[in-house]
Amino acid sequence: MTNDLVQQDMFTVLHGQPAPVVTRWSYSAYDPFAVSLAVRARHDRWVEWLIGRELVIDGLEGPAGEGDVRMRPRTVQGYDIVEIEIRSHDGRAVLEVDRGLLRSFVEQTLELVPLGTEADRMDLDGEIARITRSCGAE
Template sequence: MNGVVHVLTADVVGPHAHLARFTVHLRHLPHDPLAVHCDFLSPDGRPTATWVFARALLEEGVHGLAGEGDVRVRAAGTHTELVLRSPSGRCVLYLRTAAVLTYLARTDTWPPAVAECVARAVDELLAGLTTAD
C-alpha cells in the first residue's frame, strides 16, 4: 500500500528571521502510521530535508499547543505553527490549518491497514518488554 502525500505551501522563518516560502510534503506511510514525515523541497522539487515526528502532535496542535522539545505545534488563527529546533537553530513553519486538517482527514481513512500495523507494532513492543534476557 502506498502512503498519503499531501503537498502544502509553508511560510518559513529561519534562524536569521528571514521569511521564505517552501513547498512541503507531509507524508503518512503504512509501515509508520503514527508518524508524519515532513519533507522540505528545493525549488526544483527535490527533498532537501526531512523531519519525522508524531502525527498526534499535528492532531493536538491544530486546536491548541502540543509538543515539548524539538517539535512543537500551535494553533495560530487560520494557520498552524510548526516549530522545529535543532542544534543549528530553529525554524517556524506557518501552514494553513485547513490544509493540515485535510491531511489529517486523508490519513484517517486507513483504519484497517493502520489498525493492523499499530497492533503488530504494539505486540512487538510488548513482547520485547516482557522477554527476559
C-alpha cells in the first residue's frame, strides 16, 4: 500500500463456475468516492467496474445497491461471504468474495480517507481543467 492507494487481490467465486477467479480491489485517495473492482478474465485481460465506496461498506452489513451493482452478506456452506451482483446490457454476473477479506480492504480505505472527508481530497478545479482539456482535444 502506498500513501494514496490501497489494493488487494482476492480469489472470488463466479457463481456457477467450478474454479475461483482473481479479483483486484483498488482504492485511490485521488478518487475517494469510488472503489475499483477488476475481474481477471482470459489471457490476463481485466474487466473493471467502479463501485461507490459507501455501497461496498453498506454491502458488508446488509443488502445494498440499486441498478447495475448490488451487494449483500450471506453465509454459504458455512462461509461468510459478500455476494456481488453486477448487471449490464450484456448480461449478469454474481461474484462471491470472502467477507473478512473485503472488510479488511474497506478498513484500509477508511484509514487512508475517513468517511466524510472524501470531498477534502478532491481537486475539483484540477478535474474540471482535465475534463475541459480532453473535451477540447476532440
